Amino acid sequence: MPTFTALQLIDLTARLFEAAGAPPAVARQVGASLVEANLTGHESHGVIRAVQYVRAIERGQINPRAELEVLRETPTTALLDAHWGFGQIAARRGMELAIAKARQHHLAAVGLRNSAHIGRLGEYVLMAAEQGLIGFMTCNSSLLVAPHGGVDRVFGTNPVAFAIPGGRQPFLTDFATSACAEGKLRVAQARDRSVPAGWILDRDRRPTTNPSDFYDGGVILPLGGHKGYGLLLMADLLGGALTGHGCTALPEHTSGNGVFMMAIDVEAFCPLAELASAIDRLFEHIKAGNRAPDCEEILIPGEPEMRSKAQRERDGIELPETTWRELVEAARQFGLREGLDHAAMT
């Protein structure tokens, strides 16, 4: 597989978005967010999405020059309309605003409507943790997932993410509340692999482990039965109903992510150093515990992403040949030539 540095992929995707009509700073930030997903091991939300975003611009589903509008605001809250701009830009601005408000008033919540796909949520909640605040975020998304006990598509894969600042490392948990993110089915299908039982039903609503059955009219199940169902619904209500973006199954929902985010000032509860110390000691305690027979190491949520990032910053990011070819074809379509020979880039 061709291997690239993060900078090479940021440059290429930024040029692509700029050629498709995005202002340079916007193009670069969206490219950087996608590459961050590749670095942290979430390929499904990385540069594989770049061509998809360009096609969405061409169809008018993403407005690369959209201005964010503040629809409602109080000292501790805001409701933003992204006007179908890039989700990565809107989500970062939303979290920046939540952080600024929480710095002043200790607690803030921001809602975001009419946002295109925001990608990997972990990036935004970590913005809060890096500044000594707790970050929370959830969103709804497009129609893929059944309610517990149901067989119809009612929800998106509706991720939730929390980040809490620690001493040696932050706590980061960030996952879809469906049995799997849709990207994992796409990857399994591309590799001709089966998926674990309990992830999907086929078009006749029978359990299946063949990922292609999902794309042939199947449905994804909630994570952990009724418990994930509760989280899916929470994300849809906060991200969809509260913000006015629309609940996924209702006619007012068109596409993209309706987003709800919060920032909480740790110092309103305890000194940051005290929390960091408790977190460090707890993580040590967890990691020193007895392991299940098939477990090599007990990890802390957020650790897989940090390790992947360190490794890929050092060794480069491998891209499947098909992803690279799609990027090159899209770049050529815009008359971009320079830097498209991956042999020269590795």
Ligand SMILES: NC(=O)c1ccc[n+]([C@@H]2O[C@H](COP(=O)([O-])OP(=O)(O)OC[C@H]3O[C@@H](n4cnc5c(N)ncnc54)[C@H](O)[C@@H]3O)[C@@H](O)[C@H]2O)c1
């Ligand atoms: N924007 C959208 O519409 C949308 C929709 C769904 C998912 N997503 C994003 O997709 C990404 C992937 O979601 P996913 O559900 O496939 O995530 P996942 O199943 O890969 O789980 C990721 C989480 O689990 C933790 N983790 C993984 N292995 C671990 C281990 N062995 N021990 C402890 N913790 C461990 C990670 O640190 C991370 O917090 C997320 O970043 C999410 O935000 C976005």
